[in-house]
Amino acid sequence: MDRRGHASAQWPITDDLSTLRGQVRGYAALAGLSGVRLQDLVLAVNEAAANVLDHAHGEGHVQAWHDERSVTVEVHDRLGQLVPAHATAGDPGVTTLRGRGLWLMQQLCDEVRITRDAQGSAVLLRQEINGLPKA
Amino acid sequence: MDRRGHASAQWPITDDLSTLRGQVRGYAALAGLSGVRLQDLVLAVNEAAANVLDHAHGEGHVQAWHDERSVTVEVHDRLGQLVPAHATAGDPGVTTLRGRGLWLMQQLCDEVRITRDAQGSAVLLRQEINGLPKA
Amino acid sequence: MNFTVQVEGGSADGHSSPVRTLVLTGELDHGSVPHLQKALDKAYADQCRHLIIDVTGLAFCDSTGISVFLGARRALAAREGSVALAGLNARVQRTFRLTGVADAFSTYPTADEARAALSAS
Amino acid sequence: MNFTVQVEGGSADGHSSPVRTLVLTGELDHGSVPHLQKALDKAYADQCRHLIIDVTGLAFCDSTGISVFLGARRALAAREGSVALAGLNARVQRTFRLTGVADAFSTYPTADEARAALSAS
Numbered sequence: 001m002d003r004r005g006h007a008s009a010q011w012p013i014t015d016d017l018s019t020l021r022g023q024v025r026g027y028a029a030l031a032g033l034s035g036v037r038l039q040d041l042v043l044a045v046n047e048a049a050a051n052v053l054d055h056a057h058g059e060g061h062v063q064a065w066h067d068e069r070s071v072t073v074e075v076h077d078r079l080g081q082l083v084p085a086h087a088t089a090g091d092p093g094v095t096t097l098r099g100r101g102l103w104l105m106q107q108l109c110d111e112v113r114i115t116r117d118a119q120g121s122a123v124l125l126r127q128e129i130n131g132l133p134k135a
Numbered sequence: 136m137d138r139r140g141h142a143s144a145q146w147p148i149t150d151d152l153s154t155l156r157g158q159v160r161g162y163a164a165l166a167g168l169s170g171v172r173l174q175d176l177v178l179a180v181n182e183a184a185a186n187v188l189d190h191a192h193g194e195g196h197v198q199a200w201h202d203e204r205s206v207t208v209e210v211h212d213r214l215g216q217l218v219p220a221h222a223t224a225g226d227p228g229v230t231t232l233r234g235r236g237l238w239l240m241q242q243l244c245d246e247v248r249i250t251r252d253a254q255g256s257a258v259l260l261r262q263e264i265n266g267l268p269k270a
Numbered sequence: 271m272n273f274t275v276q277v278e279g280g281s282a283d284g285h286s287s288p289v290r291t292l293v294l295t296g297e298l299d300h301g302s303v304p305h306l307q308k309a310l311d312k313a314y315a316d317q318c319r320h321l322i323i324d325v326t327g328l329a330f331c332d333s334t335g336i337s338v339f340l341g342a343r344r345a346l347a348a349r350e351g352s353v354a355l356a357g358l359n360a361r362v363q364r365t366f367r368l369t370g371v372a373d374a375f376s377t378y379p380t381a382d383e384a385r386a387a388l389s390a391s
Numbered sequence: 392m393n394f395t396v397q398v399e400g401g402s403a404d405g406h407s408s409p410v411r412t413l414v415l416t417g418e419l420d421h422g423s424v425p426h427l428q429k430a431l432d433k434a435y436a437d438q439c440r441h442l443i444i445d446v447t448g449l450a451f452c453d454s455t456g457i458s459v460f461l462g463a464r465r466a467l468a469a470r471e472g473s474v475a476l477a478g479l480n481a482r483v484q485r486t487f488r489l490t491g492v493a494d495a496f497s498t499y500p501t502a503d504e505a506r507a508a509l510s511a512s
């Protein structure tokens with residue numbers, strides 16, 4: 001951590017998403033996010049982590065860092081089967097029960113990006129610190 | 136418990152008022168209370184039990200019973216120093232920090248009565264099942 | 271924080287009842303939806319047709335929670351019933367709006383108002 | 392269910408800040424008020440003058456909770472500051488009304504609106 005408090009952080013993904021939300025909320029609040037935009041980021045991370053539980057055997061971790069302008073949280077799985085095409089599905093409509101997670105992340109965050117490497121897939125979620133709620 | 140479900144119930148008072156609220160809420164809901172009037176009774180019991188923690192060494196128990204018309208909850212302490220005069224104080228106003236419990240119980244419940252016997256003091260709280268919110 | 275479901279307007283006398291209220295408290299997420307699903311399954315088994323879900327005390331709700339609400343809507347529509355939501359706070363309302371399901375449910379400020387609307391109809 | 396206090400608008404860089412938001416979640420009662428009191432004492436120590444208490448996620452609040460809110464109001468009034476409450480649900484609102492303290496606090500639908508009102512004044 002440098003003297004302006006630019007620490008990065010890492011947390012495991014477990015069944016207990018409530019604890020993860022608390023960790024992300026605390027980190028992002030210290031970094032300068034507040035109110036709706038803070039809650040939006042926390043919800044987006046929750047959605048990405050729930051997907052790791054549902055679609056990637058629950059194995060993954062979350063990394064967070066920030067600078068003066070934004071807070072970034074990356075939700076990693078080890079399976080590596082999430083691809084950018086998964087994020088283009090759009091709003092499924094009220095007659096479909098599932099399939100809202102990736103759509104919702106895109107409504108909540110300033111930037112949503114899906115990446116893949118030898119270690120697995122990841123969703124990058126970024127919130128500008130002085131932005132307005134997206135929607 | 137008779138065949139119409141007129142069971143009575145008893146719970147200890149401990150530091151964990153959340154559990155006590157859940158017990159009272161479950162009992163009173165089964166007896167037919169719902170909505171604001173149910174929440175009002177639960178809050179009133181919480182207030183009386185908090186007084187046992189604060190003013191009567193935390194020693195006491197809660198008894199509940201009901202018939203077709205009403206649900207009654209009695210909050211007992213063993214100290215025996217609560218007297219009816221404590222309930223006549225009125226609303227303390229916003230400049231006083233404490234002293235709202237007994238006033239609030241009277242706003243919440245159809246009947247509030249303080250009794251004393253050799254075993255201690257008790258606050259009787261009664262809610263009619265088909266009544267309207269008091270205030 | 272955990273999650274609780276309280277059932278109101280049930281069956282003290284063992285009778286089934288067509289209107290049931292579920293009062294949700296705490297955080298509704300991937301870990302807690304099974305509790306809500308269990309309460310819903312019980313309501314269906316008890317011949318519930320109209321469900322009022324009181325979310326006043328809901329501190330958090332994610333898309334998993336929304337899936338379960340939509341599932342209840344579908345299940346009760348199949349028996350010509352309904353799901354009403356009461357007491358949505360600004361956060362839950364926002365999540366409903368952003369996922370496009372805000373208009374799928376009748377909403378009321380309180381469960382008492384939802385019940386009154388049902389009796390009037 | 393437990394109770395949490397989250398601090399926003401604090402001191403990532405170790406600086407004190409005159410406006411602080413406390414986001415309360417869960418049940419505020421005899422057992423949990425000490426947690427809130429600790430967060431308030433920390434805010435006073437950090438020279439906080441204006442406090443926004445976001446109660447959107449508050450599932451329960453009793454007269455002990457109200458005492459602590461009134462105590463914060465008194466403490467900040469002494470340094471010409473203020474306490475605003477954001478996101479009161481119908482239950483909490485009712486408890487405030489019945490105890491006669493509803494008018495003692497400025498209230499806003501959301502913490503963001505409370506912060507905007509402070510910046511405007």
Ligand SMILES: Nc1ncnc2c1ncn2[C@@H]1O[C@H](COP(=O)(O)OP(=O)(O)O)[C@@H](O)[C@H]1O
Binds near residue numbers: 054055103121
């Ligand atoms: N971490 C992941 N690994 C593999 N597949 C994923 C992952 N996250 C999402 N997906 C895929 O993307 C789809 C859409 O995800 P989402 O929009 O979150 O909705 P839901 O999880 O409700 O299906 C999922 O059904 C799944 O096929």
Ligand SMILES: Nc1ncnc2c1ncn2[C@@H]1O[C@H](COP(=O)(O)OP(=O)(O)O)[C@@H](O)[C@H]1O
Binds near residue numbers: 182186217
């Ligand atoms: N169980 C009890 N035993 C003894 N005294 C009690 C008890 N409950 C209440 N009291 C007395 O009544 C007063 C008013 O109680 P209440 O209105 O609940 O406010 P508070 O507990 O905040 O003082 C208390 O300060 C206390 O002196």
